[in-house]
Amino acid sequence: MDLGRIATAMITPFDSNGEIDYEVAEKVIEHLIANGTDALVVCGTTGETPTLTIPEKRELIHFTIKKVNKRIPVIAGVGLNDTAYTIEATKVVEDFGADGIMVVAPFYNKPNQRGIYAHFEAVASVTHLPVMIYNVPGRTGVNISAETTIALSKIPNIRIVKEASGNLDQMTEILGNVSPDTFVYSGDDALTLPLVAIGGRGVVSVASHVIGNEMQAMLQAFEEGRHDVAAKYHQAMLPLIKQLFKDPNPVPVKYALSKLGFPVEKVRLPMVEMLDEDKTKYDRIWEEFQEQVKVIKTL
Incomplete structure (x- = not known):
């Protein structure tokens, strides 16, 4: 399954009472589809899933699938550190009509590589949906090795990899040893162009909430x-991307999106909003980025 170049890991909007704001969620979905997003990933890290209840996750996934209505693929985040739950959630979202699932490496348990392989194998065996491997050792405490990813890619419906290890050497090893129909995506916005340059497909992005069109322009120029x-686009984006991760994701991108008119700045504890000084710095970097883009578009 080809998700295009840019899949956006969608934020979850909350109202003033801390409940999911579905009216705003619909507006965010439409904004993303109209501004450079080729596929949506719902209930991932950026969606604050550690603080969503199981009923909330299911309702949000179901809502997103219905609102997108097959215009672009919707990938449902179902991974947990419990294989049995992940299997159950996979069956639920398959019934909802998800186009694929994203499964993160089991966190906290810290399984070895054999355990990681067995986890993904068990989940893939109960569904016909494409399975996205999500490797994010900074969050999970365990790295899915290149060897394990390569082995998993031989399972027929595991053909998508989200690599958020930040390790280009590991990504290169994966790309050099998987079939041409296996797509490797960066899980780090800053590595989008470097990964595509070594054969990657694109990015599962956070920054695309606010610079999706510019990211598409960068990738089109490369192609x-x-x-x-x-390279000019990449250089202009890098300071902005770094500021978007100045605080734990998704705190900064929610602020950035609020600057575009979406009331999504609220986060759930233990996340807290950005300091005013960091907001001011983001605003300055954003203005500088806009000026740089104007120049790049003339090239």
């Missing part, structure tokens, strides 16, 4: 051989 232009 067209205008590597100097692609």
Whole structure:
């Protein structure tokens, strides 16, 4: 399954009472579809799933699938550190009509590589849906090795990898040893262009909430051989991306999206909103980025 170049890991909007705001969620979905998003990932890290209840996760996934209505693929985050729960959630979202599932490496348990393989194998065996491997050792405390990812890619419906290890050497090893129909996506916005340059497909992005069109322009320039232009986009984006991760994700991107008119700044504890000084710095970097993009578009 090809998710395109940019899949957005969607935020979860909350109202003033801390409940999921579905009216705003619909507006965010429409904004993303209209601004450079090729696929949506719902109930991932950016969606604050550690603080969502199981009923909330299921309702949000179901809602998103219905509102998207097959215009772009919707990938449902179902992974937990409990294989039995992950299997149960997979069956539920398959019935909802999800186009694929994202399964994170089991966290806290810290399984070895054999345990990680067995976890993904068990989940993949109960569904016909494409399975996205989500490797994010900074969150889970365990790295899915290149060898394990390569082995898992031989399972027929495991053909998508979200690599958020930040390790380009590991990504290169994976890309050099999987079949051409296995797509490797960066889980780090800052590594989007470097990964595509070594054969990756694209990015599962946070920054695309606010710069999706510019990211598409960067990747289009690269595909067209205008590597100097692609590099300029990358260079302009990097300070903004770094500021979007100044605080734990999704705190900064929720602030950034609120600056575009979406009332989504509220986060659930233990997340807390950005300090005013960091908001001011983001605003400055955003203005500088806009000016740089104007120049790049003339190249």
